[in-house]
Amino acid sequence: MKFIIRGGKRLAGTIEVNGAKNSVLKAMAASLLFSNPITIKNTPFIEDVLRMRELLEDLGAKVEEGDRMLVIDPTSVRDGKLNKEIAERLRASIVLAGPLLARNGWADFPYPGGCVIGKRPIDIFLSGWQAMGAKIMDGKDHFRVTAKKLRGADFAFRVVSVTGTETMMMTAALASGKTVLRNAAMEPEILSLADFLNDSGAKISGAGTPKIEIIGTGGRLLRAKRPFTVIPDRIEAGSFLILGAAIGKKIKVAGCEPEHMTAIITALREANVPLEIGKDFISVSKPRNLKAVNVQTREYPGFPTDLQAPFAVLMTQAEGESVIFETIWESRFGYAENLKRMGANIFLADQHRILIKGPHHLRGREIESPDLRAGLALIVAALLAKGESVISNIYQIDRGYEKIDERLRELSAEIQRIN
Ligand code: EPZ
Numbered sequence: 001m002k003f004i005i006r007g008g009k010r011l012a013g014t015i016e017v018n019g020a021k022n023s024v025l026k027a028m029a030a031s032l033l034f035s036n037p038i039t040i041k042n043t044p045f046i047e048d049v050l051r052m053r054e055l056l057e058d059l060g061a062k063v064e065e066g067d068r069m070l071v072i073d074p075t076s077v078r079d080g081k082l083n084k085e086i087a088e089r090l091r092a093s094i095v096l097a098g099p100l101l102a103r104n105g106w107a108d109f110p111y112p113g114g115c116v117i118g119k120r121p122i123d124i125f126l127s128g129w130q131a132m133g134a135k136i137m138d139g140k141d142h143f144r145v146t147a148k149k150l151r152g153a154d155f156a157f158r159v160v161s162v163t164g165t166e167t168m169m170m171t172a173a174l175a176s177g178k179t180v181l182r183n184a185a186m187e188p189e190i191l192s193l194a195d196f197l198n199d200s201g202a203k204i205s206g207a208g209t210p211k212i213e214i215i216g217t218g219g220r221l222l223r224a225k226r227p228f229t230v231i232p233d234r235i236e237a238g239s240f241l242i243l244g245a246a247i248g249k250k251i252k253v254a255g256c257e258p259e260h261m262t263a264i265i266t267a268l269r270e271a272n273v274p275l276e277i278g279k280d281f282i283s284v285s286k287p288r289n290l291k292a293v294n295v296q297t298r299e300y301p302g303f304p305t306d307l308q309a310p311f312a313v314l315m316t317q318a319e320g321e322s323v324i325f326e327t328i329w330e331s332r333f334g335y336a337e338n339l340k341r342m343g344a345n346i347f348l349a350d351q352h353r354i355l356i357k358g359p360h361h362l363r364g365r366e367i368e369s370p371d372l373r374a375g376l377a378l379i380v381a382a383l384l385a386k387g388e389s390v391i392s393n394i395y396q397i398d399r400g401y402e403k404i405d406e407r408l409r410e411l412s413a414e415i416q417r418i419n
Contacts, residue, residue: 019230152177244284292320309377334370
């Protein structure tokens with residue numbers, strides 16, 4: 001499937017932000033820690049959620065779907081082996097391994113797939129589980145982790161890892177004794193997950209800070225008392241702000257959490273983008289004098305790596321030079337060639353830095369989406385560009401953004417999906 005986009009038109013209206021992909025996937029994985037069904041509200045029905053559902057069902061869980069809602073019943077899960085084909089399509093499949101290990105005493109999983117944005121090692125996960133007493137068998141194309149008994153550990157992350165932190169937190173929730181996680185990631189999705197687990201009988205303190213302490217239940221499963229509500233997707237919201245800054249007459253990004261978005265708000269303000277910030281919305285429009293600013297991607301609360309591609313698109317329209325410094329992933333500029341073909345002036349300094357000189361008009365082209373965040377960036381570029389663009393490989397975009405074409409049409413964007 002492809003998107004055909006006719007660009008050059010100013011957009012206006014309200015766009016609602018969906019639940020966060022990187023929150024819902026972890027809550028789905030966490031269902032394996034429970035002795036009863038869990039309900040997840042504000043679910044985005046994106047391709048990655050469907051893949052995660054398939055993985056859970058393949059393990060024996062029962063999953064029902066409602067209006068923006070999922071009910072996952074893990075009670076009949078006995079299997080610990082992840083379906084290879086599905087797991088390889090989704091990096092987040094790795095977050096099932098910790099809860100599986102904690103529930104069953106073993107987990108068998110292939111090397112996880114996902115976006116082509118550089119090396120995606122899992123060494124930290126493996127050493128974390130080993131510190132808790134697990135044994136690792138590294139087969140040719142799969143891993144098997146086993147533990148008769150998981151015991152609490154004092155574990156420091158060599159690099160800050162989001163899924164690593166979530167995985168260790170979930171594994172430790174059912175272990176015996178106390179676990180201390182140091183140099184932990186601080187993303188809001190981690191805090192939200194910890195709150196849910198605590199509400200269900202876990203004992204986790206410090207989530208959202210670099211030091212998390214967990215007193216394990218000693219094997220006892222958690223019991224859900226209330227539904228989990230997925231927090232607004234701060235990356236989706238940030239991408240819509242960038243869209244508004246690039247071509248918005250006035251776009252209201254509704255249902256977001258501005259407190260989770262301080263880095264992108266600061267960057268946009270420094271670029272002269274007018275923003276009106278409410279409790280749960282931000283309105284944005286294109287400034288007359290968009291200014292070039294540099295950004296450096298960092299772990300939360302720094303500038304999110306998942307927003308650097310759309311921000312780079314915006315910077316092609318800014319007066320001056322900007323440097324985008326990607327410090328988390330080593331090949332996340334796959335989209336730059338496409339932007340250059342569309343007329344942008346971008347110099348790839350090295351694997352981690354690009355220099356953009358602006359402003360340059362973009363022209364419609366046939367382009368391919370390299371990964372989901374870059375895919376959305378290319379949509380923004382195509383909406384900015386004069387003429388028609390065709391974006392292929394849009395499964396990548398559907399992985400993280402639900403019905404993005406329909407939602408953008410509400411803002412009067414000319415975007416069609418074709419086979
Ligand atoms: C999460 O990936 C997100 N994915 C990513 O979003 C996001 O880009 C990333 O965090 C950083 O914010 C999910 O939450 C499903 P990391 P994750 O482990 O957890 C190195 C999107 O588009 N590392 O925090 O996989 C790694 O190479 C996706 O939604 C190790 O060295 O990222 C990287 O340099 C893309 N060994 C750094 O840590 C390990 O065992 C941070 O990665 C694990 C990671």
